[in-house]
Amino acid sequence: MYQYTEFDRHFVHARAAQYRDQLERHLAGKLSEEEFRPLRLQNGWYIQRYAPMLRISVPYGEISGTQLRALATIARQYDQPDPELLREAQEKQLALGEVPVPGGQPVATRLKFGYGHFTTRTNVQFNWVPLAKSADVMELLAGVDMHGIQTSGNCVRNITTDALAGIAPDEIADPRPFAEILRQWGALHPEFAFLPRKFKIALNGAKEDRAALGWYDIALQIVRGEAAELGFRVQVGGGMGRTPIIGTVVREFLPWNQMLNYITACIRVYNSYGRRDNAWKARIKILVKSEGQRYIDRVEEEFKAIVERDGGPHTITQAEYDRVAAHFVAPSVSRVRTGADQRLHEIVRADAEADPSYHRWLQRNVLAHRNPQLRAVTLSFKRLGQAPGDADAQQLEAAAELADRFSCGEARVTHEQNLLLPWVHRDDLPELFAAARKLGLARPNIGLLTDMIACPGGDFCSLANARSLPIAEAITQRYQDLDEEWDIGEIDLNISGCINSCGHHHAGHIGILGVDKDGKEWYQVTLGGADGSHLSGPATPGKVVGPSFSAAEVPEVIEAVLRTYRAERTTVEGKVEPFIATLRRVGIEPFKAAANGARFTEKNEREIA
Known part of the structure; x- marks a missing residue:
């Protein structure tokens, strides 16, 4: 994995010292909350529903044992809320009540602390670090080559890629050196520090898309040209949220050494023409959707100008690629036992x-x-x-x-x-x-129902309309029989607490979205979403199956949908058809009818009780 240079280390330590000065001035009343807010956000510090939340950058997911131990120290020593603050939070959560689970134990919200949370974009979050101790945490992170820079704000965010990067049997080329070059280029980029909205980039180096490329603002798929030369297929304008859109292919082949020049053109055009008057319409996906070919033409014009007029200032040299790639040499692993x-x-x-x-x-x-x-x-x-x-x-x-x-x-x-x-x-x-x-880390459920994705939801996030975690717990509680889970087979179940889609519900074979309805928590269910992987097929947003469901109904809805799948699936040469294939073959209507049939009525509520 990438090892920090002396420059890298000096940079993050200087940034930590700078943040300590800013924090001390804020706590002393010399920097107002309005003045301090952008400074803390640039370092990954949010103020969430009940307490500060820290988001730590883990570029392209790689993390060392030393860094994991540092995170453990943060969990144990710093992720500890003020007792009065925790008491107030617990009182608010108790007012929301438990999630009833027919046939199971009611699920209560647990405002736990002393832990980290892995996100869908390979960052790590902590929900209870007191702001007064935030500078201490920044210094601790800098000591292990970590930080929270650009995990927030309208800038180029953490670069992501396939978790099997550099080791996958189907890999065309290792995307990690390119991801690291992008990280160094994008960190505190002066031109792109105040974009219309946040900006996310993903790379994939394998034949199978395991990086959910279709859902990113810019996605780079490594390909080989006609002469086997290395390059990228470029997609722009993907995204979830209120308007789920799959990215548009704007270049079938881009030479690898032009990666930064071309991305500069893509973002520069977005920075010039993207909307800033409406946060919901400010993402690049809206610009690409509205302008279509005109956006692509403008990018090509800008790219040509960068290369010809400006001399291609960000062209990646072979020497620079080799310098970065040297950090990603496979370690020597051998076993001789006597x-x-x-x-x-x-x-x-x-x-x-x-x-x-x-x-x-x-x-x-x-x-x-x-x-x-x-x-x-x-x-x-x-x-x-x-x-x-x-x-x-x-x-x-x-x-x-x-x-x-x-x-x-x-x-x-x-x-x-x-x-x-x-x-x-x-x-x-x-x-x-x-x-x-x-250690409880060997449950054989990867890719199965209980290996679900869920955002923190209304238990912590100030943007959320509903809680995600009690719903995840209720479904997990219902499907503890591993034999049953294996019989259901591979399935992606994703849960988001609001339309911002941090739980990637749009891409789930089954998606659950928390919505607000007259001040109460309700949930929409979508079916047929896909992230672009081999099992799922091309990236696709799921379709809503009907009006929203109450929290208590959601486990019943999931069971009804899965019962329909087991009734409709086929077996060919001993291989059972997976959920997503059955759904696409028979269509959404039988599943939709089953889901809506699981709604509670006065009669079946009595029967369940």
């Missing part, structure tokens, strides 16, 4: 192979690697009693130990809110399984 170590390994391996859970874990949590001696292993952070993507201090430290012991000190935050270990020797799989299972 004597007692070999005997112990055989005992652990025999125990694992006798355990049916181990074989399920191999199928769901262990992925192929470009090096046949290695595997990529996902640690599941989805379990009952824990919100999707949450990790407490003990789990963060444990993940660091697993990364150091089994993965050359490296882990990766995934789009699905889990952690992936990218450098696991296949001979270590039994030991890793045993260690992860003790």
Whole structure:
């Protein structure tokens, strides 16, 4: 993974010192809240529903064991709310009430603290760090080459890519060097620090789109040209939110060394013509949708001017690419066991192979690697009693130990809110399984129903219309039978607490969106969304199945939809048709009818009770 240079380290330490001065002036009354707000946001500090929230940048998901331990320290020492503030928050949450679950235990909101949250954009968030201690956290992060710069604001945000970047068997080329070049280019870019709205860029280097490219402001897919030369297919104008739109292909082939020049043209045109009078219409997707070919033509004109008039100032030289790529050389991983170590390994391996859970874990949590001696292993952070993507201090430290012991000190935050270990020797799989299972991180549910995506929702976010976490917990509670979950098979279930779509509900095979209805929490359900992966097919927004449902009805709706799937699915040559394929084959109407039939009436409420 990328190692900071002396310049990088000096930069983040100077930024932390600058922020401490700003914070001290604010707390002393020398900087008003209005003056301080943009300064804290530029460093990842939000004020959410009840307390400050810190968003930490994890570029393209790569994180070291040392950094995970630093996050554990933040969780344990700093993510601790003021007692009075927590009491007020709890009183407000109690007023919202529990989410009733027919046939199960009511799910109460849990305002937990002392943990980090993995986001869909591979960042890490903390929800309870007191603002007075925020400068201490900034310094701690700088000490392990981390920061919160550009995780907020109308600028180029954290660059993302496939969690299997650099190790996938189907990879055309490693996108990480390009992602790092983009990170260095985009960090505090003076021209693009105050765009009409936030701006997100993703790259994918594999044949399969595992980076959800269609949903990004700019998406770069690595391709090979007619002479096998390396380049990018460029999409612009994707996005979720109030108006879900799939990005438009604006260039089928862009030479790799022109990446920064072309992105400069794309963003410069957006910066010039994007709307600033309406936040809901300010994203680049609205400009691309309204202008169509005129936007593309203007970008091409600007790109030509940058290259010919300005001399292509951001052309990437081979030397610069080689400098950055040198940080991403695969580590040396070998295993030679002798004597007692070999005997112990055989005992652990025999125990694992006798355990049916181990074989399920191999199928769901262990992925192929470009090096046949290695595997990529996902640690599941989805379990009952824990919100999707949450990790407490003990789990963060444990993940660091697993990364150091089994993965050359490296882990990766995934789009699905889990952690992936990218450098696991296949001979270590039994030991890793045993260690992860003790920590509760080996549930073989990756890609299944309980491996859901969910944003923090109304429990924490000031923008949310409804809570996400109790809904996620209610569904998880209902589907604790692993045999049933495996029978249902691969399915993406995504939950957002508001139309901003941080839970990517638009891209879920089943999406759940929290909405406000007369001051109460209700939920829309969408079906047929896709993120662009091999299982899902081309990126597609889901379709709403009908009027919104109450919180208590949502688990019943999900069950009705899945019951319809199991009745309609086919089996060909022993292979069961997955949910998304069945939905597309038979159409949405049977599922829509089942969902709306699950609404509570006075009669079936009595029967359920």
